[in-house]
Amino acid sequence: MFLQIDNLCKNFNTKNGTLTVLKNINMAIAQGEFICAVGASGSGKSTLLRQIAGLDTPTIGEVRIEGQRVIAPGPDRGMVFQHYTLYPWMSVQDNAEFGLKLQGIPKKVRREQASYYLSVVGLSAFAKALPKELSGGMKQRVAIARALASEPKILLMDEPFGALDVHTKESMHEFMLDLWQRTNITIFMITHDVEEAVFLSNRIYALGSRPGTVRKEIQIKLPHRNATVKRHSIFHDYRDELMDLLRQHGQEAMLAAA
Amino acid sequence: MFLQIDNLCKNFNTKNGTLTVLKNINMAIAQGEFICAVGASGSGKSTLLRQIAGLDTPTIGEVRIEGQRVIAPGPDRGMVFQHYTLYPWMSVQDNAEFGLKLQGIPKKVRREQASYYLSVVGLSAFAKALPKELSGGMKQRVAIARALASEPKILLMDEPFGALDVHTKESMHEFMLDLWQRTNITIFMITHDVEEAVFLSNRIYALGSRPGTVRKEIQIKLPHRNATVKRHSIFHDYRDELMDLLRQHGQEAMLAAA
Amino acid sequence: MSQPDKPHSIQSLIKPRTMGSTVFWRLAEDIPRPLNLTLLITSLTLPLLIWWLITTFGKIDPKFLPSPGNVLEAGGRLWTSGDLLKDTVASLWRVGVGFSLAALLSIPVGVMMGSFPSIRALLEPLFGLIRYMPAPAFIPLLILYLGIGEEPKVTLIFIGVFFFNSLMVMDTVKFVPKDLIEATYMLGGNRREVLTQVILPHVLPGIIDACRINLAAAWQLVIVSELIAATEGLGRRISVAGRFLRTDEIFVGLIVIGTIGLTFDLMFQYLLQVTCNWSSQKR
Amino acid sequence: MSQPDKPHSIQSLIKPRTMGSTVFWRLAEDIPRPLNLTLLITSLTLPLLIWWLITTFGKIDPKFLPSPGNVLEAGGRLWTSGDLLKDTVASLWRVGVGFSLAALLSIPVGVMMGSFPSIRALLEPLFGLIRYMPAPAFIPLLILYLGIGEEPKVTLIFIGVFFFNSLMVMDTVKFVPKDLIEATYMLGGNRREVLTQVILPHVLPGIIDACRINLAAAWQLVIVSELIAATEGLGRRISVAGRFLRTDEIFVGLIVIGTIGLTFDLMFQYLLQVTCNWSSQKR
Amino acid sequence: VGCSNPATQIKTNSETGTSAPVSANLVRLGFSAWPGWFPWQVAQDQGIFAANKTPVDLKWFDGYLESISTLNTGQIDANSQTLGDTVSSIGGGTDLVVVLTNDNSTGNDKVIARPGINSVADLKGKKVAAEEGTVDHFLLLQGLKKAGLSAKDIQFVPLETGKAATAFVGGQVDAVAVFAPFTTQALKRGGSKELFSSKDFPGSISDHLVFTRKFVNEHGDLVQGLVNSWFATLDYIKANPDKAYEIMAKRAGVSIEEYKQYADGTSIFSVEQNLKAFPVGNNMASLPFAAKQMSQFLNEVGLVKTQPDLSKLFDDRFVKAYAEKAPKS
Ligand SMILES: Nc1ncnc2c1ncn2[C@@H]1O[C@H](COP(=O)(O)OP(=O)(O)OP(=O)(O)O)[C@@H](O)[C@H]1O
Ligand SMILES: Nc1ncnc2c1ncn2[C@@H]1O[C@H](COP(=O)(O)OP(=O)(O)OP(=O)(O)O)[C@@H](O)[C@H]1O
Ligand SMILES: [Mg+2]
Ligand SMILES: [Mg+2]
Numbered sequence A, B: 001m002f003l004q005i006d007n008l009c010k011n012f013n014t015k016n017g018t019l020t021v022l023k024n025i026n027m028a029i030a031q032g033e034f035i036c037a038v039g040a041s042g043s044g045k046s047t048l049l050r051q052i053a054g055l056d057t058p059t060i061g062e063v064r065i066e067g068q069r070v071i072a073p074g075p076d077r078g079m080v081f082q083h084y085t086l087y088p089w090m091s092v093q094d095n096a097e098f099g100l101k102l103q104g105i106p107k108k109v110r111r112e113q114a115s116y117y118l119s120v121v122g123l124s125a126f127a128k129a130l131p132k133e134l135s136g137g138m139k140q141r142v143a144i145a146r147a148l149a150s151e152p153k154i155l156l157m158d159e160p161f162g163a164l165d166v167h168t169k170e171s172m173h174e175f176m177l178d179l180w181q182r183t184n185i186t187i188f189m190i191t192h193d194v195e196e197a198v199f200l201s202n203r204i205y206a207l208g209s210r211p212g213t214v215r216k217e218i219q220i221k222l223p224h225r226n227a228t229v230k231r232h233s234i235f236h237d238y239r240d241e242l243m244d245l246l247r248q249h250g251q252e253a254m255l256a257a258a
Numbered sequence C, D: 001m002s003q004p005d006k007p008h009s010i011q012s013l014i015k016p017r018t019m020g021s022t023v024f025w026r027l028a029e030d031i032p033r034p035l036n037l038t039l040l041i042t043s044l045t046l047p048l049l050i051w052w053l054i055t056t057f058g059k060i061d062p063k064f065l066p067s068p069g070n071v072l073e074a075g076g077r078l079w080t081s082g083d084l085l086k087d088t089v090a091s092l093w094r095v096g097v098g099f100s101l102a103a104l105l106s107i108p109v110g111v112m113m114g115s116f117p118s119i120r121a122l123l124e125p126l127f128g129l130i131r132y133m134p135a136p137a138f139i140p141l142l143i144l145y146l147g148i149g150e151e152p153k154v155t156l157i158f159i160g161v162f163f164f165n166s167l168m169v170m171d172t173v174k175f176v177p178k179d180l181i182e183a184t185y186m187l188g189g190n191r192r193e194v195l196t197q198v199i200l201p202h203v204l205p206g207i208i209d210a211c212r213i214n215l216a217a218a219w220q221l222v223i224v225s226e227l228i229a230a231t232e233g234l235g236r237r238i239s240v241a242g243r244f245l246r247t248d249e250i251f252v253g254l255i256v257i258g259t260i261g262l263t264f265d266l267m268f269q270y271l272l273q274v275t276c277n278w279s280s281q282k283r
Numbered sequence E: 001v002g003c004s005n006p007a008t009q010i011k012t013n014s015e016t017g018t019s020a021p022v023s024a025n026l027v028r029l030g031f032s033a034w035p036g037w038f039p040w041q042v043a044q045d046q047g048i049f050a051a052n053k054t055p056v057d058l059k060w061f062d063g064y065l066e067s068i069s070t071l072n073t074g075q076i077d078a079n080s081q082t083l084g085d086t087v088s089s090i091g092g093g094t095d096l097v098v099v100l101t102n103d104n105s106t107g108n109d110k111v112i113a114r115p116g117i118n119s120v121a122d123l124k125g126k127k128v129a130a131e132e133g134t135v136d137h138f139l140l141l142q143g144l145k146k147a148g149l150s151a152k153d154i155q156f157v158p159l160e161t162g163k164a165a166t167a168f169v170g171g172q173v174d175a176v177a178v179f180a181p182f183t184t185q186a187l188k189r190g191g192s193k194e195l196f197s198s199k200d201f202p203g204s205i206s207d208h209l210v211f212t213r214k215f216v217n218e219h220g221d222l223v224q225g226l227v228n229s230w231f232a233t234l235d236y237i238k239a240n241p242d243k244a245y246e247i248m249a250k251r252a253g254v255s256i257e258e259y260k261q262y263a264d265g266t267s268i269f270s271v272e273q274n275l276k277a278f279p280v281g282n283n284m285a286s287l288p289f290a291a292k293q294m295s296q297f298l299n300e301v302g303l304v305k306t307q308p309d310l311s312k313l314f315d316d317r318f319v320k321a322y323a324e325k326a327p328k329s
Helices: A045-053 A092-102 A107-120 A136-149 A166-183 A194-200 A227-231 A233-257 B045-053 B092-102 B107-120 B136-149 B166-183 B194-200 B227-231 B233-257 C033-057 C068-080 C083-115 C117-132 C135-146 C150-173 C178-186 C191-220 C234-243 C247-275 D033-057 D068-080 D083-115 D117-132 D135-146 D150-173 D178-186 D191-220 D234-243 D247-275 E039-045 E064-072 E083-091 E135-146 E161-169 E182-186 E213-218 E220-239 E241-252 E256-265 E271-277 E287-300 E317-325
Strands: A003-014 A017-029 A034-039 A060-065 A077-080 A154-158 A186-191 A203-208 A213-219 B003-014 B017-029 B034-039 B060-065 B077-080 B154-158 B186-191 B203-208 B213-219 E027-032 E056-061 E078-082 E096-105 E109-113 E127-130 E155-158 E175-179 E193-197 E206-212 E266-268
Touching (some): A017 A045, A017 A213, A034 A045, A034 A233, A045 A077, A045 A154, A045 A186, A092 A136, A107 A136, A136 A166, A166 A194, A166 B233, A227 A233, A233 B166, B003 B045, B017 B045, B017 B213, B034 B194, B092 C191, B186 B194, B194 B227, B194 B233, B227 B233, C033 D117, C068 C083, C083 C191, C083 C234, C135 E064, C191 C247, C191 D117, C234 C247, C234 D135, C247 D117, C247 D135, D033 D068, D135 D150, D150 D191, D178 D191, D191 D247, D234 D247, E039 E220, E064 E083, E083 E096, E083 E135, E083 E206, E096 E213, E096 E220, E109 E135, E109 E182, E175 E182, E182 E256, E206 E213, E206 E220, E213 E220, E241 E256, E271 E317
Parallel strands (some): A034 A186, A154 A186, B077 B154, E027 E078, E127 E175
Antiparallel strands (some): A003 A017, A003 A060, B003 B017, B203 B213, E078 E206, E096 E206, E096 E266, E109 E193
């Protein structure tokens, strides 16, 4: 397996004692898959992603990529955060290059590489702009270009399109599908937009809350992937199944909290 | 007409000269309607709402509520902002009471009034909590309770559910419909979530960009309003019509910007 | 979107790097409590130790650098004679009154300046100008106008704090979200209510922080202010000791002032935590 | 959700209020440019006018309060004799060197303290203690160790700025979003690179702001530092003038220092705008 | 005036009595560290002011300079200061009257040099610290003149007297001109010695009781009372030297033994000496002559721009009045 998560648990020490956020997470993801993880707020999605990224270490269990245990962050995994994490003082071009610069790639090479990925995300024209001059969608595309420029084995995304308006979001979806098909990169994306998950991924993990566990794993098989598929009944079935699941989790969580 | 917008134009003076954000907006809204305004980012939705709220004054034209020209903000219009605008240092109860306090309502009366509306939004149990202890959806519900406590004639909402997760959003939708039916309050809500607009409102204004104008006005007639209606083909037709409209506006705007 | 071909296969160029794990060099992450405590203690004991070593083995004239023992002895002497207590109370009172008056006045002025662009335009250039003027320069004028009692001393500290604090409080107001102000208008608040019930509580943490910094600035002025015909006070003690090269007494004065300052600092930090527990941002 | 009945019909209790429109009292909103300019000018001319009126019609001893005319005359006198220029250059040099050295050192130290909790734990208590110690207290020690040349004067200003600036720079680091740091780790950056290429540029505006405030603090020390065997300098000019009650010369000194300070302040503000144009927050 | 520091409530061992109650009709008298002025403390502690029916608010200044500027600003009515500083105050526009000579410095102002400098001539090109414009600066220049040098031949380092002594002890300057008790401190530098002192220039450094002219005009009786108190104090000291020295040494912050060393360096002036000093003359023993010299000096070093009018500076009425009434000693 390309990405293997074995029996992962994560506890946090808080004022009120130990909080178990993730419990017994097992996942096996093959090279080239597009995985979405959905779940209510607080179900530990971001926490899970941080373990994969190596930004945090599991309390129990481990994450392995190509058999290698993940212990620290590194450029073999590209990450796109929920909030825009561009360097505000750098131009779009410099942002896209930054990862390569950190890895000591010669200036000329990294310039060409970054330009290429900026053209992939359709932002060549904005290479000289500062992040504050871009719209939300454009910023996320730069973040994606930056992550892709280091040619990571896997792209990790934490609700990357949560703050975008519907129109921009749709065009980002098309862009992601196109990117995925062309590069055959492995993608692990977190979202709480069920439609987004169904539309984009080939497999969905639905997480339950308190503690976060994998409640359901759904293989998505859609006849085709374009806007019209959203009217297809298969799409609706997937959607409703997940929606019911989340609603149910939500109620459970509410009861647990009360 | 309850709310009348006549020939409203709004210009801003910027470094690069005058920017026309709204042009010839005409709207007529009856008492008790649930209106949604949709439009791409930058189409001037928030600007329009600010004119209705009286937080800003139109360059040309006017807004009238019950025949009275709007010239300043006031508690006859309740407003819920996109971002949480609770007072972070006040408890939920104090937040809900604050408008009444400003209007000099005696302590006992305002306490009961606020408690009532907190119960309406289902947050009685959290009366003593501080805003930072609440989730996003809970915060927005407090903001709604606060706006309702002054018993405004109209509730103005600027993308109030934009930042909520799908499950919370859905329960907020149900809550809004319930509230609307029980109180018969007039609601003017801005969103860029087309499904949300179709599901909630009885009439939708679709705005085009640069400058913002009313491109289309759609009366929504759904057989019933609950989750299953979203699978109904009427729902889809409305949705797709609006989506196409917005997509088209989006492309126009992109071309205009280039 | 038509894309050119991918120019390079970068993977071959990238050398795998892994970040070693570390505790001491943790960046923007909390370090374990015991380590934190150890370092805190080291922070204060290490300089003491070095001082002790230098004076014990360095054969330095105690007039130039007294040993910790000398200083302790001088402290004991001043304490038993009652002078130290008297000096401390005198200086505490002056700094306290001067600083409190300045804070009390500069907070509303600063908030007004931050809130009303008109008042800001009216006062900022003037305050900006005066802020640079060294407070000690006002001593002759203060003696002229206020005599040689407590008034000029307190006023000097007032001047040294007021303008700085006003401008720093003013700066904090710009962090009040505009939405919050507008929400208050929508709830029927007028400008006065927005000012007193929204802006003021919101900037409270910022105000406390500004006061914390400027309390330190007030102590900086204690020596200068006590040049005005003071007969007691830590600042006076230090300057007299300086004249007669009683270095040990200088050190006593400095240590007492530093300790008082740090105590107040911690009190302010505690106040910040207690009154501003609503703030989600860690301070 | 089962709800109780609505307890009151509040509408009857609410008195309609409308907010009058205003220009001068606009709250947290821009005021028109011409008004702004008028107020700015008033800010500096009104005090001048009052001063002129008092001294012209108030029959005040010019020794107590010289008239603007007197001050102008004294300024002219000092200028033509060349003294004023000499004094200004001397003080500018001292403040410039002392402040620059302190800034140059305190910026990395402050950034390190803000970034590494361990370094913070190690230095913060010590710096917090020293910050309260009045810089003038160090004069006798500075004379002993560094003599009577420029070194002790510059060092005094250095001491007065370094600790404050370190702690203020440290505070700015906490505003660096954690996401940005983690994003850099994900791109393969190590801690050093995060520090120099992410934290440092991000806190630049905060650093410039801290330096701006502390430059004013440096000028506060110019008089005290020039008590150390200075033969020229604005601070020395003021203290000599104070001794001989040449109030007009005190005013000349103060005005020159204020003007220099304000000029630097505006330069810092300009620097802030230019170097930090990426920052979306208005400063 | 509604502004009182609670520290005044605290008693300490080193306390030397409290000041007289404030009433409308009283003399606010300032004094600072100088052997010729410590008797004021004796007058205060032994109730001599009260005995002469002269209410006095005696104000101690740690810094001599502050006492001068306080008198200049009219915040006190009288001060104990040197002739030189009185002249420079008049140059600055303050109207002052000298009514009494407390003493002449006869050795308590010293120029002290490091080992290796054995004569005034050796000072050439060396760093010499003194407080600019003070009598010690004056003394230094007189010494240089006598040795055929001028102000330009040395590197003058302007430093407040206490700091000047510190700099000398710290080895930062080659010589200092300071007054007691800072002389003691300067001499702590190993091998340092006195080059010359005020003893070598009799009359050049005299110390006085100086009033504002306004006060003299309005309250002649109080001025007279203070002059009478001074001479009464001198009598008391003669009669009770032990008690008096204890009080004065405490005020000076030195031991009684150390204090006694200063006694030689300061010649307290008797009534007779006072009467002799006031008239116009042509040597330094005459106050008007010395004042003129002083004013020239200040003008030369550039501290006073124009030579002030000194004709009304001295007023010997009060000393004369005392001399007439007092029993001959
Ligand atoms: N460092 C931490 N210390 C303590 N608790 C934490 C920490 N990080 C996360 N948590 C807790 O873990 C739980 C899961 O958080 P997480 O951010 O992973 O949820 P999420 O699924 O990403 O939610 P959302 O959809 O809102 O982003 C929450 O209850 C949160 O409070
Ligand atoms: N005060 C202002 N000065 C200048 N331009 C402004 C101002 N307020 C808004 N605009 C401009 O008006 C346009 C419309 O802004 P508005 O915020 O109303 O859009 P919106 O439809 O609410 O967008 P979104 O969906 O992103 O909230 C934008 O181009 C914005 O830059
Ligand atoms: Mg998350
Ligand atoms: Mg908007």
